[in-house]
Amino acid sequence: MKKENDQSNRRDFLKFGLTAGGALAVGAVLMDGILSMDDNPETGEKTILFDRKGHVFEVDPTHLLECKTPPVSNAEARKGIEGKKFVMVIDLAKCDGCKLCTEACTTMHFNEPDREWIKVFKMKDAKTTQPYWFPKPCFQCDNPLCTKVCPVNATFKREDGIVLIDSERCIGCRSCMAACPYSTRHFNWGHPKETPEMASLPYSPEQGFPRRVGTVEKCDFCPHMIRQGKMPACVMGCPMDAIYFGDQNEDAVTCHSGETLQLSQLLEDRAGYRYMEELGTEPRVYYLPPTNRKFPKPGDEGSTEGTGSTSSMSGMEM
Amino acid sequence: MNHTIGTIQEDSLRPLRSWGRGTLIWIAILLAAGTWGFYAYYYQLRHGLASTALRDYVSWGLYISTFVFLIGLSHSGTLVSGILRITKQDWRMPITRTAELMTFVSLLFGGIMPIIDLGRPDHIFNLILFGRVQSPLMWDVICIFTYFVGSTMFLYLPMIPDMALCRDRLKETSSSVRRWMYRKLALGWTGTKTQWRYLERSMTIMTIIIIPIAVSVHTVIGYIFAMTLRGGWNSTVFGPYFVAGALYSGSATVVLGMYVFRKIYHLEKYMTLKHFDLMGRIVLALTLIYAYFNLNEYWVPAYKMAIHERHLLTDLFSGEYAKVFWILQFGTVLLPIIIMSFPKGRRPNILAATAVVVVFGAWLKRYIIVVPTLLHPFVPIQDVPADWATYFPSWVEFSVVTGAIAGILLVLTLYSKLFPIMSVWEVEEGAEVEETKKLAAEMRSKRAATEAVQTNVY
Numbered sequence: 168m169k170k171e172n173d174q175s176n177r178r179d180f181l182k183f184g185l186t187a188g189g190a191l192a193v194g195a196v197l198m199d200g201i202l203s204m205d206d207n208p209e210t211g212e213k214t215i216l217f218d219r220k221g222h223v224f225e226v227d228p229t230h231l232l233e234c235k236t237p238p239v240s241n242a243e244a245r246k247g248i249e250g251k252k253f254v255m256v257i258d259l260a261k262c263d264g265c266k267l268c269t270e271a272c273t274t275m276h277f278n279e280p281d282r283e284w285i286k287v288f289k290m291k292d293a294k295t296t297q298p299y300w301f302p303k304p305c306f307q308c309d310n311p312l313c314t315k316v317c318p319v320n321a322t323f324k325r326e327d328g329i330v331l332i333d334s335e336r337c338i339g340c341r342s343c344m345a346a347c348p349y350s351t352r353h354f355n356w357g358h359p360k361e362t363p364e365m366a367s368l369p370y371s372p373e374q375g376f377p378r379r380v381g382t383v384e385k386c387d388f389c390p391h392m393i394r395q396g397k398m399p400a401c402v403m404g405c406p407m408d409a410i411y412f413g414d415q416n417e418d419a420v421t422c423h424s425g426e427t428l429q430l431s432q433l434l435e436d437r438a439g440y441r442y443m444e445e446l447g448t449e450p451r452v453y454y455l456p457p458t459n460r461k462f463p464k465p466g467d468e469g470s471t472e473g474t475g476s477t478s479s480m481s482g483m484e485m
Numbered sequence: 486m487n488h489t490i491g492t493i494q495e496d497s498l499r500p501l502r503s504w505g506r507g508t509l510i511w512i513a514i515l516l517a518a519g520t521w522g523f524y525a526y527y528y529q530l531r532h533g534l535a536s537t538a539l540r541d542y543v544s545w546g547l548y549i550s551t552f553v554f555l556i557g558l559s560h561s562g563t564l565v566s567g568i569l570r571i572t573k574q575d576w577r578m579p580i581t582r583t584a585e586l587m588t589f590v591s592l593l594f595g596g597i598m599p600i601i602d603l604g605r606p607d608h609i610f611n612l613i614l615f616g617r618v619q620s621p622l623m624w625d626v627i628c629i630f631t632y633f634v635g636s637t638m639f640l641y642l643p644m645i646p647d648m649a650l651c652r653d654r655l656k657e658t659s660s661s662v663r664r665w666m667y668r669k670l671a672l673g674w675t676g677t678k679t680q681w682r683y684l685e686r687s688m689t690i691m692t693i694i695i696i697p698i699a700v701s702v703h704t705v706i707g708y709i710f711a712m713t714l715r716g717g718w719n720s721t722v723f724g725p726y727f728v729a730g731a732l733y734s735g736s737a738t739v740v741l742g743m744y745v746f747r748k749i750y751h752l753e754k755y756m757t758l759k760h761f762d763l764m765g766r767i768v769l770a771l772t773l774i775y776a777y778f779n780l781n782e783y784w785v786p787a788y789k790m791a792i793h794e795r796h797l798l799t800d801l802f803s804g805e806y807a808k809v810f811w812i813l814q815f816g817t818v819l820l821p822i823i824i825m826s827f828p829k830g831r832r833p834n835i836l837a838a839t840a841v842v843v844v845f846g847a848w849l850k851r852y853i854i855v856v857p858t859l860l861h862p863f864v865p866i867q868d869v870p871a872d873w874a875t876y877f878p879s880w881v882e883f884s885v886v887t888g889a890i891a892g893i894l895l896v897l898t899l900y901s902k903l904f905p906i907m908s909v910w911e912v913e914e915g916a917e918v919e920e921t922k923k924l925a926a927e928m929r930s931k932r933a934a935t936e937a938v939q940t941n942v943y
């Protein structure tokens with residue numbers, strides 16, 4: 168059920184890209200008088216088009232050139248969505264480690280299995296404290312070290328809080344990977360595996376594909392979905408309603424089932440915090456502590472553990 | 486030490502007169518290694534960095550450590566030539582050229598390492614189109630480029646009179662291309678008073694300029710790491726620590742260069758035991774400084790064992806990297822200190838062997854600074870393919886680096902067959918100074934003797 172949902176989301180998105188791109192392109196096509204002149208038999212149907220001055224045209228679809236332009240220009244993609252400040256809240260008390268957020272994300276972004284843009288970690292802070300599941304997307308920090316160290320401004324911070332990568336500009340130095348304290352960034356070490364269809368899609372930093380060999384990539388809060396008024400893939404993929412997404416300016420966050428909460432109130436009631444606040448990176452992702460859990464924690468009988476080969480809880484353990 | 490000006494010139498020009506069979510074989514070997522390196526790089530360009538052992542966690546490896554190492558070696562020239570020039574140490578004369586040459590080559594090849602490491606070398610012009618001065622990498626680009634231009638001039642300026650010498654003295658033995666090259670490089674030098682004055686003045690200016698640039702270069706290389714939050718890199722001492730490390734390995738390289746050129750080109754008369762002894766003292770002093778920085782870099786966090794540094798430090802002190810770490814600390818820092826503390830340890834053979842240890846240790850140390858930190862990120866490494874949680878360079882990386890080292894040796898060889906490896910006029914100057922000193926000493930002792938006789942009389 169959920170899977171289907173994601174699939175259709177993706178299809179919708181693709182269609183959106185193509186039709187929007189198509190409409191723009193047609194305008195340009197008519198202005199310049201370039202129509203497809205091949206001798207395909209006309210279908211008899213007519214597509215109605217307008218140009219900027221309001222003239223109406225009727226064109227047979229066979230004469231339309233499919234012109235692929237990215238849904239947003241590079242300048243727009245660098246600026247961000249005006250008036251917004253996106254935030255995410257992840258409720259660790261609700262997360263049961265099913266990794267469906269990862270799956271939804273991977274499907275939407277055509278990710279290889281070796282790069283989970285949102286990854287569910289098994290955490291345990293100390294020997295004596297209880298383990299918990301910890302989904303980690305990119306934190307879209309407000310004081311991001313990755314964008315500071317980039318020598319060419321290929322990764323940048325937008326007005327709406329999102330940190331994006333322009334892989335057409337990236338030189339592949341991996342300074343940003345070294346600078347990110349959360350190991351959030353992935354690198355296209357080899358030639359990305361993509362179908363010719365995907366590879367021919369128009370590139371925009373907002374959707375991150377087609378990928379390019381030798382450049383970085385990471386979770387991007389799905390700006391192409393947000394532009395359509397939709398939620399990021401992981402939010403839609405989480406059946407536990409553990410991931411909330413919203414706009415800090417509106418002080419509201421929403422989860423998969425549509426429950427909308429007041430951000431400030433939620434953070435107050437549930438003692439929301441940010442991961443490793445002491446680093447000063449000021450993440451835009453908040454966590455709610457894993458209190459009163461209703462499902463098995465990592466390592467318990469019946470927990471979802473075992474679906475993947477989870478290595479030992481290294482790192483945080485003492 | 487009785488070398489007249491004529492023999493100094495002859496001794497310096499002799500290697501330039503003919504190319505022995507050994508030299509040609511040696512050059513062929515280097516060319517083969519270089520070609521192999523080129524092939525490996527071509528392979529890497531075709532298949533992407535996937536052909537290296539680098540992965541998302543260890544995203545910098547052998548290339549970046551070699552980069553830091555080679556740029557470190559380049560501090561040799563500034564040190565010996567610059568600092569000793571400023572402090573008017575006359576004994577430096579026969580070894581300045583070697584030192585400056587080392588700087589030039591190691592910068593040349595060190596500078597290309599990060600380009601080899603790039604995922605998109607074809608996008609490199611974005612550095613000019615969209616360059617951001619706020620990026621530590623950009624500081625590196627700027628500083629290394631400046632240093633390269635500066636040290637090329639630093640190498641070239643004192644070569645001018647020698648080029649004129651080659652032009653005039655190697656007429657019969659060299660081909661027309663070489664004669665043309667010497668003529669061009671000599672810039673019409675005839676040795677007039679004005680020319681000497683200009684040369685001296687520009688040398689003084691370059692000496693003063695090059696020292697701060699050299700310091701800046703290694704500081705900003707340290708900053709590439711220090712400007713992150715990672716345990717082991719997030720350190721305020723990294724700038725000076727890297728400079729100290731650079732001087733430590735750089736001075737040892739000069740010793741190596743001296744040793745090899747002296748052996749091959751029979752320069753024992755010029756690079757004497759005294760030179761090795763004095764250079765040994767310098768290496769010793771710099772190793773002590775470096776050891777002091779090591780103490781600070783590891784002891785301070787080790788005392789506190791803060792959680793994020795603890796994993797890294799445990800790994801270094803008693804874990805996977807412990808063997809290498811302790812060999813580095815004891816074998817390549819402490820042991821050289823002990824050896825060089827004894828006068829016997831500063832004799833050519835032993836000192837050269839010690840220098841090999843120091844240089845190799847400096848290289849491995851860079852690797853130990855770069856790699857283990859990347860294997861200890863804040864967020865634990867979980868659920869990744871097995872080869873992501875370790876790193877050992879692939880054949881491509883080894884081949885490319887081998888090719889680069891072969892390139893360094895090739896440039897050194899060619900240089901020493903085309904240009905005098907000692908600054909002839911400076912050595913002459915040194916000899917003159919020595920003569921005068923000797924004369925003065927003789928006069929003094931004579932006078933003392935006469936005075937003594939006179940005192941006896943009264």
Ligand code: SF4
Pocket residue numbers: 316317318319320321322332336337338339340341342343344382383
């Ligand atoms: S890898 Fe690309 S995005 Fe990252 S710092 Fe280098 S150029 Fe910038």
